[in-house]
Amino acid sequence: MSETSGAGRLRGEPSGGPGAVLIATSEFDVTTSTVVVGAGGGCLLIDPGVTVPELAGLAAELAGRGLRPRVAWSTHPHWDHVLWHRELGDVPRYAAPAAVAIADRDREAILGEARRSAPGHEAALIGRLAALDAGAIPWDGPAAQLIIHDGHAPGHGAVFLPGSGTLIAGDMCSDIEIPLLDTLGADPVGDYRLALTRLSALREVRRVIPGHGHAGDAAEFRRRLAADGAYLDALERGKPFSDPRITKDWLRAAHERQLRLARAGG
Numbered sequence: 001m002s003e004t005s006g007a008g009r010l011r012g013e014p015s016g017g018p019g020a021v022l023i024a025t026s027e028f029d030v031t032t033s034t035v036v037v038g039a040g041g042g043c044l045l046i047d048p049g050v051t052v053p054e055l056a057g058l059a060a061e062l063a064g065r066g067l068r069p070r071v072a073w074s075t076h077p078h079w080d081h082v083l084w085h086r087e088l089g090d091v092p093r094y095a096a097p098a099a100v101a102i103a104d105r106d107r108e109a110i111l112g113e114a115r116r117s118a119p120g121h122e123a124a125l126i127g128r129l130a131a132l133d134a135g136a137i138p139w140d141g142p143a144a145q146l147i148i149h150d151g152h153a154p155g156h157g158a159v160f161l162p163g164s165g166t167l168i169a170g171d172m173c174s175d176i177e178i179p180l181l182d183t184l185g186a187d188p189v190g191d192y193r194l195a196l197t198r199l200s201a202l203r204e205v206r207r208v209i210p211g212h213g214h215a216g217d218a219a220e221f222r223r224r225l226a227a228d229g230a231y232l233d234a235l236e237r238g239k240p241f242s243d244p245r246i247t248k249d250w251l252r253a254a255h256e257r258q259l260r261l262a263r264a265g266g
């Protein structure tokens with residue numbers, strides 16, 4: 001499959017000029033790194049990952065295209081979304097305040113998971129995020145609105161680019177993962193529903209890019225929102241059910257855990 005052979009390579013608008021959105025897909029869990037091209041060769045880098053060679057390759061490819069990261073955004077404080085590489089440069093790496101608090105609190109666990117699943121990262125660069133309490137990412141490129149919620153993790157921040165109608169959804173709206181709740185939250189299903197409601201309210205989404213999985217068009221975005229809502233409905237009924245996205249052992253385990261949690265809460 002092209003995804004495997006081209007792991008880590010940037011894809012997107014051939015022009016790659018200002019306003020272009022490029023995606024690199026990792027061989028680890030089909031994780032996406034998104035590049036939003038700004039003016040003068042600057043770019044916004046969202047969730048760069050995952051392996052060290054992939055990040056080094058991303059840095060080299062950006063340089064080859066005459067692009068350099070100007071600012072970065074981590075959608076949420078899970079290890080595979082807070083990575084970095086020295087060659088990407090020393091730029092502000094923002095996340096929502098609640099996400100930064102978790103990244104700091106869980107630092108040892110995040111470092112441990114990165115070591116296990118993507119060894120070789122420079123520990124000092126992992127999870128070094130600055131809290132940004134704002135409605136948009138401050139930079140001179142295309143407007144990048146933030147939709148902050150607690151659906152999958154505290155302070156989860158999706159990025160919406162109104163100019164191109166692109167939603168970089170973080171770990172939501174996936175075609176290959178079920179909704180994964182923040183099971184430590186006070187109201188995991190409620191938080192997730194609120195997040196879906198807020199994403200649904202974005203009327204101009206023409207393309208959705210999930211943190212894991214494949215980009216989809218407007219119809220696919222609506223289909224995924226509906227599928228995720230239906231998943232939560234079934235979860236709250238508390239009876240065993242399945243979902244076509246449960247294709248791996250870890251997803252099956254997460255699903256069973258969520259079902260137990262829903263039963264306990266209901």
Ligand SMILES: [Zn+2]
Binds near residue numbers: 076
């Ligand atoms: Zn996550």
